[in-house]
Structures are given as structure tokens and as C-alpha cells.
Amino acid sequence: MDQNSLPPIQTTARDDAVLKALVGFVRAEALQPGERLPTERILAERLKVSRNTVREALTRWEGLGLVERRQGSGTYLKAAVSPDMLHMPLTLAGGNDFTSLMQTLEIRRALEAEAAALCAERASQADIAEIARKLDIMEQAFRTREGMSSEEDWEFHQAIYRVSGNPLFEQIIAAMHELFHRFWEHPLGVRDFGHASFPYHRTIYECIAARDPQGARAEALKLIATVEDDLKRGAAKLKLSSQT
Amino acid sequence: MDQNSLPPIQTTARDDAVLKALVGFVRAEALQPGERLPTERILAERLKVSRNTVREALTRWEGLGLVERRQGSGTYLKAAVSPDMLHMPLTLAGGNDFTSLMQTLEIRRALEAEAAALCAERASQADIAEIARKLDIMEQAFRTREGMSSEEDWEFHQAIYRVSGNPLFEQIIAAMHELFHRFWEHPLGVRDFGHASFPYHRTIYECIAARDPQGARAEALKLIATVEDDLKRGAAKLKLSSQT
DNA sequence: GTGGTCCAATGGTCCAACCAATTTCTGCAT
DNA sequence: ATGCAGAAATTGGTTGGACCATTGGACCAC
Known part of the structure; x- marks a missing residue:
């Protein structure tokens, strides 16, 4: 038996699903970098998830530099997004070291x-x-x-x-x-x-x-x-x- | 009185402060990759911040691949951390083609x-x-x-x-x-x-x-x-x- | 041992507020 | 009308508390 034929079951992936939905939204609306995307409250309501979940998803995107949040203003797209992006977070210790x-x-x-x-x-x-x-x-x-x-x-x-x-x-x-x-x-x-x-x-x-x-x-x-x-x-x- | 004993209240960048404190903790305890770090609830209590704030901070580290969360088990260090890490999140528009x-x-x-x-x-x-x-x-x-x-x-x-x-x-x-x-x-x-x-x-x-x-x-x-x-x-x- | 059941710990999600920064609107003085 | 200060609405940031889902160990019956 090939263990690959038994992929680990995945019951929950809420915030991942939020990001996927968000990718769809950006493409559907043809949002360009710099434009504002819906508020967290609206996203939470539309996607039928908690605002916390929306926030966790957006925090991930913010960490990847895909999005920028400005308190009191909104959340803005910072780069183009596509359904199958490849994320490569590189971390190295020390600055001038x-x-x-x-x-x-x-x-x-x-x-x-x-x-x-x-x-x-x-x-x-x-x-x-x-x-x-x-x-x-x-x-x-x-x-x-x-x-x-x-x-x-x-x-x-x-x-x-x-x-x-x-x-x-x-x-x-x-x-x-x-x-x-x-x-x-x-x-x-x-x-x-x-x-x-x-x-x-x-x-x-x-x-x-x-x-x-x-x-x-x-x-x-x-x-x-x-x-x-x-x-x-x-x-x-x-x-x-x-x-x- | 030592003023260092007064925890300075930063009005902003709470989660950043959480990460900095976490770096200090990891170094103080000499945690190695693979080891478990304190639960979210304990971190929230110790750092005097909400558990949600702790979660946002950990979500960032998870996105950077520094940490891995396992529901029901705990949060585990995945890579060495240092005070002056440099992050280069790189996302490439890839495809399955x-x-x-x-x-x-x-x-x-x-x-x-x-x-x-x-x-x-x-x-x-x-x-x-x-x-x-x-x-x-x-x-x-x-x-x-x-x-x-x-x-x-x-x-x-x-x-x-x-x-x-x-x-x-x-x-x-x-x-x-x-x-x-x-x-x-x-x-x-x-x-x-x-x-x-x-x-x-x-x-x-x-x-x-x-x-x-x-x-x-x-x-x-x-x-x-x-x-x-x-x-x-x-x-x-x-x-x-x-x-x- | 083997397989079950229970239970405590832990991350995941949700809710309902309130705070802080920003933007928008309002209304008054000019 | 115009300009501008202040109020009000909007929006992300934070809090505290609650419950769910998964995990892993303890315990038990077979």
C-alpha cells in the first residue's frame, strides 16, 4: 500500500478557506494593488465566520506582504494575488552579522x-x-x-x-x-x-x-x-x- | 526602585511586543527546535495581554515557518530564533503548469x-x-x-x-x-x-x-x-x- | 497486551463589547 | 459660499469569556 493513497483528512481549515475566498474576491473584482478590500466586519458577515478568523487570515497575508492594514482606514492590497501562489518565507539570523x-x-x-x-x-x-x-x-x-x-x-x-x-x-x-x-x-x-x-x-x-x-x-x-x-x-x- | 521593573505600556504594536518577549523567553530557556513552548493561555496571562493578541503573534510566526501549532497538543518551535532576525517573505506567482x-x-x-x-x-x-x-x-x-x-x-x-x-x-x-x-x-x-x-x-x-x-x-x-x-x-x- | 472509555489540556472558533486611529460629516463663524 | 474646528461614523486593534475539536494520557474491562 502506498501511504500517499491515504491523505490526512482535513476537517477544519477555516482561515485557509477565508484566504481562498478572498483570492476569488480579488480576482472577481479585479482589484489592483493599492485598492482597498472589504472591512473585516463585512468579510466576517459575508463569509459567515467570526471576525477573529478573518483577522487571523489577514494577519497571514500581512506577514507575507500581500496586504497592508491601516487602523481607522482599512485594509489595502499591496501585491497581486493568484490562486496558486508560492510562499517562500526566508528567515536568517542577524543583520550585519x-x-x-x-x-x-x-x-x-x-x-x-x-x-x-x-x-x-x-x-x-x-x-x-x-x-x-x-x-x-x-x-x-x-x-x-x-x-x-x-x-x-x-x-x-x-x-x-x-x-x-x-x-x-x-x-x-x-x-x-x-x-x-x-x-x-x-x-x-x-x-x-x-x-x-x-x-x-x-x-x-x-x-x-x-x-x-x-x-x-x-x-x-x-x-x-x-x-x-x-x-x-x-x-x-x-x-x-x-x-x- | 528600578524603572526597568515597570512594564512599559506600548499603546501600539502589542503583538510585536509579544514576539519580542517570546524571543527573550526562547533564549532564556535555551529552547531547541522541536521543543514545545508555553500554551497560549499561559502566555496571555504572563504577558498580561489577551489570548487573541498572543494568537495573532503566533500566527505571524507560524506564517514565517518559525513555529508549528498542533491542536490539542501545543505549539512547537520549528527553527532557531534570534533577536535580530531578518524576514524576507517572498511570494511567487506560480502555477501547476x-x-x-x-x-x-x-x-x-x-x-x-x-x-x-x-x-x-x-x-x-x-x-x-x-x-x-x-x-x-x-x-x-x-x-x-x-x-x-x-x-x-x-x-x-x-x-x-x-x-x-x-x-x-x-x-x-x-x-x-x-x-x-x-x-x-x-x-x-x-x-x-x-x-x-x-x-x-x-x-x-x-x-x-x-x-x-x-x-x-x-x-x-x-x-x-x-x-x-x-x-x-x-x-x-x-x-x-x-x-x- | 488489546481495545475501549473517559478526561484534562490545548489550539481553533465564536461573540460582544470597547479602545485608538482615521475619515467623514456637521455646523458655526467669517 | 467658504473655511475650519469639533462631533460622529468608520475601521482596524484589543479584551475577556465562552464553547468546540483534537490530542494524548490514564484507567479499565476483556
Whole structure:
């Protein structure tokens, strides 16, 4: 017997049902992000459930960033909803903590390499031209400002994720990038943070233009490795300075 | 008199305060994942807030995957908590269609390979023994039930993610695993789905036990490749059957 | 042991208020 | 009419109390 043939019975799932009904409502009314959805009291009455249950459901959506509640005003849609959304709550310990940054880099290393390889496989001529444009902008910003510009750098990488044909790359890395950003602004005392990664942007591009997935993957790995080195240097420096 | 002994009345953000207090409690008691935390009624009484407020707070933690509630039993810690956790709730508009599943597989391929490699680098003897145990259970389930058991298979992979030392692997892949589960409920007519992946579980383990990161990475890639093939076969079959 | 029954503990839901922030309306002075 | 301060209505946030459904252990008869 296959235990999968006996799915666990589910007698109650009130708040889940509320959310499902709410998805249906949003679609039926074609609600756009920013619009207000019915008050908790109305929802409770219409769905024939307690207001508490409605609140628990909305609390879940609020935690997922799908909705925003304003006391005295109402509850507002914050993002598009669809019947089969995939929720990926990521939690990592510590903010500027070295370990968590290193952990995000391990994830990014895996995804960046894969995205670069896929990009090299799938890029059209137009895609390659677009990436070249972002690369030029980044390189020019690097020369005029004499240092890595996180803004233009990010644009370049995003172009690669987009061309990879898989939107998940951009979304996942974007979530972690946000975390990285605050720290990027004021690096850990490493003056030329990210400097070493500069040349690899062009080598990645050249591999993509040459339709060389393995090369693109290798160059992406080298790029992340330089960032990891910078991070380790910064951590060592920080450790020294905190030893009074 | 110590003014710290006066519980400051925050007019707003009650449930946030509850979570902060809960973080303090978990650290003070050194609660490990899997352990039970106080009942809602006790928390409400101790923190001098309503039980509903406690519930809203716990609902948020449940949504973040930090905690699991079992009716009639209690609320259990599911992950380590720290005062300065960073949450990145990421919701993706997915679907049960072939394309979405393929996209999640591309992400999983990247992460699975990296996790296997890191695991091979970092595994202690105890870790290796634990993975061997999960592997045995899985192989036995395979033989007795003559087919891949998603439950035991998942346990094996989770063990690898855990040993990798980076909780993000488990978190991200777990979210995508959930999506796959839905799909498994509605099988695409491929009877022996996942069958081909079976032998690679042992080869991955052997590479890990031999502390061979590159080998582990290669075997993990082969495993994912078999799943991709199964998926493609299922999609082709579905396409045929839908052509009336 | 095995299988039942009972019972206390616990999360899930409900109700009916009241509080706090916000928005809307009202009415008066200009 | 206009502007604006204050009242009133609206809405999310909180409270306390009650009951239901599930769980898991204790106890008992067989």
C-alpha cells in the first residue's frame, strides 16, 4: 500500500478557506494593488465566520506582504494575488552579522552561476546587446566614480537573470540583495569593497556572447569568490578593531 | 526602585511586543527546535495581554515557518530564533503548469548541487552517520513499497541541507518542495515518477562520506536531471492525451 | 497486551463589547 | 459660499469569556 493513497483528512481549515475566498474576491473584482478590500466586519458577515478568523487570515497575508492594514482606514492590497501562489518565507539570523551575509552569498553563488549558464544558452542577439549596454554603463560608472557602483552593478546582474528565462532567479536574489544593500553602502571598513569583482563582469559577458555556458558559470563563480574574499577581509578587520 | 521593573505600556504594536518577549523567553530557556513552548493561555496571562493578541503573534510566526501549532497538543518551535532576525517573505506567482515546475527545478538544481558540495566539505562523522541512516530508511521504503516514497526521500535531502550549515538551503527548497507536492497529488500519468532518481541518492551519499565535494555536486546534478526527464515525459504524455 | 472509555489540556472558533486611529460629516463663524 | 474646528461614523486593534475539536494520557474491562 502506498501511504500517499491515504491523505490526512482535513476537517477544519477555516482561515485557509477565508484566504481562498478572498483570492476569488480579488480576482472577481479585479482589484489592483493599492485598492482597498472589504472591512473585516463585512468579510466576517459575508463569509459567515467570526471576525477573529478573518483577522487571523489577514494577519497571514500581512506577514507575507500581500496586504497592508491601516487602523481607522482599512485594509489595502499591496501585491497581486493568484490562486496558486508560492510562499517562500526566508528567515536568517542577524543583520550585519558576518555569518548571515556569508550564507546569503552561498545561495547567491549557486544561483548566479546557474543563471549565467542558462543565460549563455538562451540569450538572443537582442538579449546580448542589452547586456552589453548594461555592462558599458557599469564600466563607465566605475571609471568616473573610481569604484563599484552598486546601482549599475545590480542592473547588469538583473539583465542576466532576466535573460535566463526564469523569473525565480531575479526574485530570490532580489530578496537577498535588499538585505545585502544596507551593508553595501557602508562596507566593513574595506575601502575598495567589490573592486576585485569588476573585471569578471566583462568576462561573464564575453562568455554569454560566445554562447559558452560552462565559461559563464566559471566566471560567475570567480566573481562571487572575490566578494566572499572582500567580506572575509572586512570581517577580519572588524574583529581586530573590536579587540581593544 | 528600578524603572526597568515597570512594564512599559506600548499603546501600539502589542503583538510585536509579544514576539519580542517570546524571543527573550526562547533564549532564556535555551529552547531547541522541536521543543514545545508555553500554551497560549499561559502566555496571555504572563504577558498580561489577551489570548487573541498572543494568537495573532503566533500566527505571524507560524506564517514565517518559525513555529508549528498542533491542536490539542501545543505549539512547537520549528527553527532557531534570534533577536535580530531578518524576514524576507517572498511570494511567487506560480502555477501547476509544466513551465513553473520546470523553473522551480532549475532553481533546485543549482541549490541542490551547491548544498551537496558544501555538505561534503563540512560533514562531521556524526553528520555522515545521520545521512546514512536516512538513506537506509529511504532505500528500505523503496524496496518494500516498490517506488519512491516522497516522505523518506524528503527526509534524506533535508538531512543534507542541514549538514550544509546554511539554513537558507532548506528554507528555499522546502517552499518549492511544497509546490511539487501539489503536483504529485495530480500525477501526470507517469507511474514510476522519481524512480530513476533512486540510485543517485546512494552515490551522493558516498561522495559526501568520501568528502568529495565535486563528486557530490555531479551526482546531485544527475539526480535532478532524472526528475527533469520524468517531468518532460509527463508533460509529453499530458499533451498527447489532451489532443482529442 | 488489546481495545475501549473517559478526561484534562490545548489550539481553533465564536461573540460582544470597547479602545485608538482615521475619515467623514456637521455646523458655526467669517 | 467658504473655511475650519469639533462631533460622529468608520475601521482596524484589543479584551475577556465562552464553547468546540483534537490530542494524548490514564484507567479499565476483556
